[in-house]
Amino acid sequence: MRPTVRRFPRPERGMISRPTVDDVYRYRAHIDRAIEELLNDPPQEHLQEILHRLQLGLPHEQQHQELLFMDIKHILAQNPLCPVYRG
Numbered sequence: 001m002r003p004t005v006r007r008f009p010r011p012e013r014g015m016i017s018r019p020t021v022d023d024v025y026r027y028r029a030h031i032d033r034a035i036e037e038l039l040n041d042p043p044q045e046h047l048q049e050i051l052h053r054l055q056l057g058l059p060h061e062q063q064h065q066e067l068l069f070m071d072i073k074h075i076l077a078q079n080p081l082c083p084v085y086r087g
């Protein structure tokens with residue numbers, strides 16, 4: 001039987017501290033290495049599909065980055081110490 005897991009309220013998702021920053025960096029490095037390997041020697045029979053997915057995936061990832069930035073600004077705006085974002 002699966003344990004019941006209460007879904008965390010979306011407006012409070014900035015309060016969750018997982019995954020850790022180290023986990024995120026490790027995952028990012030793994031993905032970067034895998035993509036670099038793929039692009040250095042792409043299997044020619046899948047080249048069109050790879051290019052298509054990159055065209056679709058890169059703007060999608062960019063949108064994630066924009067949402068992350070919005071979340072960071074939102075969290076900082078709620079902090080009573082009024083911290084400033086320095087990018």
Ligand SMILES: [Fe+2]
Nearest residue numbers: 060061063064
């Ligand atoms: Fe996504």
